[in-house]
Amino acid sequence: MIKTEIKKICPQVKFKELLAKHTSLRIGGPAEYFVEVANRNELANLLKIAKKYNSKVFLLGAGTNVLVKDRGIKGIVIRLLGDFRKIQFKNRSVFVGAGVGLFQLLKISAEHNLEGIEFLAGIPGTVGGALVMNAGNPKEGIGNLVDSVKIMKPNGKIQIFKKKDLHFSYRRSNFPKGSLILSCWLRLKKSKKETIIKVIKERLKERWGKQPRGYSAGSVFKNPPDDYAGRLIEKAGLKGVKYGDAYISEKHANFILNRGKAKAKDVLYLIRKIKNTVKNKFGVDLELEIKILGN
Ligand SMILES: Cc1cc2nc3c(=O)[nH]c(=O)nc-3n(C[C@H](O)[C@H](O)[C@H](O)COP(=O)(O)OP(=O)(O)OC[C@H]3O[C@@H](n4cnc5c(N)ncnc54)[C@H](O)[C@@H]3O)c2cc1C
Structure with a gap:
């Protein structure tokens, strides 16, 4: 069994x-x-x-x-967990297990006087998820720092992807379907802990000024070319719209929040509403950034 x-x-x-x-x-x-x-x-x-x-x-x-x-x-x-939460430094390179939290990676890299990943400050998640999503901002993604990534294929075999085999773009990576990311090597730059911490604090302040707090999955939609999903949703008059216990943030229209008891069906309703309204008003097909999982 x-x-x-x-x-x-x-x-x-x-x-x-x-x-x-x-x-x-x-x-x-x-x-x-x-x-x-x-x-x-x-x-x-x-x-x-x-x-x-x-x-x-x-x-x-x-x-x-x-x-x-x-x-x-x-x-x-x-x-x-376990082995997948290891971090190891070798000169300016860092080996990171896919289960390591981004905040932990930032903190330990700063302690090693290594900079380059400050743009990840305030992005929750693990290194594995960040690689799949090429986490970052529209200008910088974790993919830019990758030297190699080790994956397990669905047949249990290990494969190593070198930088030249990997293509990262806005919230996209090219790992074959079913790849389980195990670890990666990132290339960072020498700096000073104090400078790095200062930048991290600035990034966090900037982020919390724009982003709502509460239960969310970050930006729901990708930004369409030369525009912002949040701007379109706001312009469509959808800020604050509620369904069940889910609502579109007043602070940043590309965030859907759970007030506490929301169900996936409530969020899916708001997603459909946003997609339809933005399409009808502006002719733009918003693409989901979040991944919908399950039956
Ligand atoms: C408040 C908030 C703010 C956010 N801001 C940003 C932002 O500014 N920029 C940004 O890019 N993202 C942002 N996000 C989204 C999210 O934090 C990132 O995409 C993060 O990197 C996802 O990591 P995760 O470990 O949570 O992945 P998950 O959400 O658990 O998974 C995401 C996808 O990756 C797959 N996956 C996860 N780990 C592995 C693995 N080891 N191997 C293979 N597949 C795997 C999952 O199956 C799933 O398809 C934000 C989220 C929140 C809640």
């Missing part, structure tokens, strides 16, 4: 774990199997089981850019 086999590899597996507990929107139904893996062997063994039982596999980082549907996820939802 799949349950028993997963339990043998990861005794701490949880069944029907509510994913609302693991997403920044605090929304999401249950994961059929929720497994926190500590190393490559466990991950490869889980993939074997998934293949044997034809079960789907989903990797969840910090859940800060996803909307998980109310019926949850059928399959194995994996989070990376």
Whole structure:
């Protein structure tokens, strides 16, 4: 039985774990199997089981850019802990496990007098999620700093992508479908801890001036070419619109927030409303930035 086999590899597996507990929107139904893996062997063994039982596999980082549907996820939802949270410095390069939090990476790099990732200040999430999403701002993304990325393919084999094989663009990367990102090497620059911390503080201040606090998944839509999704949504008169316990932020119209009890269906309603209204008023097809997961 799949349950028993997963339990043998990861005794701490949880069944029907509510994913609302693991997403920044605090929304999401249950994961059929929720497994926190500590190393490559466990991950490869889980993939074997998934293949044997034809079960789907989903990797969840910090859940800060996803909307998980109310019926949850059928399959194995994996989070990376243990070995995947390692950080190691070698001159100006840093080896980072995919499960490392972006804030932790920023802090430790500053302590090593290394700069280059300050633009990530205030972006929640893990390094794995940041690589998939090429997290950053419209001008800078984590992809620019990557030297190489190690992934596990769905068949359990390891593959290393060098800089030349990787293409990052605005909120996009070119990892093959089903890739599980394990770690990467980033190239940083020498600087002084005090200077770096000053920049981080400035970036955070700037961000919190523009961005609402509360349960959200960050920007819901990508900015269309030469424009801003937030500007279009605001111009369409949608700021503050509510549905259930979900609402479009008054502070930044590209954020949908959960007041506490919102369901994925409420957020999906607002997403449809925004898409339709912006299309009708301005002829622009907004593309989702957040990933919708689940059945
Ligand atoms: C308040 C707020 C502000 C934000 N501001 C920004 C911003 O300014 N710029 C920006 O770019 N983003 C922003 N985000 C979005 C988000 O924080 C980033 O995209 C972040 O990098 C996502 O990381 P995560 O670990 O949470 O990924 P998740 O949300 O868990 O996952 C995102 C996607 O990546 C996949 N994934 C995650 N880890 C792995 C892995 N190891 N291997 C393979 N696939 C994986 C998931 O399956 C999913 O498809 C913001 C979010 C919030 C809540």
